[in-house]
Amino acid sequence: MALCIQGVAVARGGVPVLSGVSFTVAPGTALILRGPNGAGKTTLLRTIAGLQPPLSGRIDGAEETIAYAGHADGLKAMLSVTENLTFWAQVFGQSDIDAALAAYQLDPLADRLAGTLSAGQKRRLGLARLMVTGRPIWVLDEPTVSLDAQAVAMFAQAVTAHLAAGGMALIATHIDLGLNAETFDITPYRAQPEQRSGASDEAFL
């Protein structure tokens, strides 16, 4: 099942940032989201992940199919790498974490506490989490922050393998991942500043 976005408008802090966004991600393909800082990439991705409702428009195919990775990795500093991954695997009803450890070369770090990892190693662990969710659609927000060139290659390889298995990926990034993927620029969809419909309830929250 494809991820289908039709005429979606999103707001951040009660101010609409994007409107009329439409695209489709078919099984086995990835879509790279581009846009300047503050364009609304994160807001759009959070909306697609179901963390906030869209102001208008339809999002099809996103029910219980999305593995979201935002700026924070959701790691516990006092748990080891294996314990962190096992926890997320169990939450998503999976049990196998070996493939994820291997894909990001985390085996040598398996017994280290996540709090003692470097920023790049934490990020690799955060990305390995996607592989243990068993979800077909990966929604990734700046996944390559603090990764070195070698780790970016690992990530590109993991995404390619995921796509080859029929998965989908929606990635907001500024760098070239070397993926064979379409690019979608959200800059033209910027919402008009005076349009504040649907934002009125924010005053009461």
Added chain:
Amino acid sequence: MIALLRRDLMLAFRAGGGFGLGLAFFLIVTVLVPFSVGPQSDLLSTIAPGVLWLGALLACLLSLDRLLALDFEDGTLDLLATAPLPLEAALSIKALSHWLTTGLPLVIAAPVLGVMLNLAPAGFIWVIASLALGTPALSVIGTFGAALTVGIKRGGLLMSLLVLPLYVPTLIFGAEAARRGAIGLDGTTPLILLAGITLGTIALMPFASAAVLRMTLR
């Protein structure tokens, strides 16, 4: 769900997890009371049930701001909200782990501290029973307060102001059951009302907590 419970308990027992913090606070508050009241054993004996209940309530409150704030900061809540586990269930589990690490130790420590406060012998069983029945409500209501204030930087004080009024019914019936027991009366009626409050909050509060948390995560 079991995985979440196991993880929360594991985190509580590891360094910096905060297990025993509430218990130590409870201990110190109840030890300070005889010092401040003075050596009047009959007065202490009169106020003992109330002091034990107030101490337990404050100890519960102390550990609430860790309940969701840490998970919010490191992004775990965002990821849990997109997981197959309903947010209501996740918050119920969090309240349960809070009770197991805070409420249950208080119940177990209360008789020891009762001795220090010269609690009447007949009152021990009532204090334990009322705390055992009442502290789960404190954890569940506290989860609601934590969900309300999770997005606010240093929202601990605001959370106390929001949560403490909600604790009033639990405190009234819990302390009343313990007081009646201590002076030799039958405390069954307040105890049953207390159990009713606890069961009601366990059944309904997770839905309210999940609703406000979804709003916070937007």
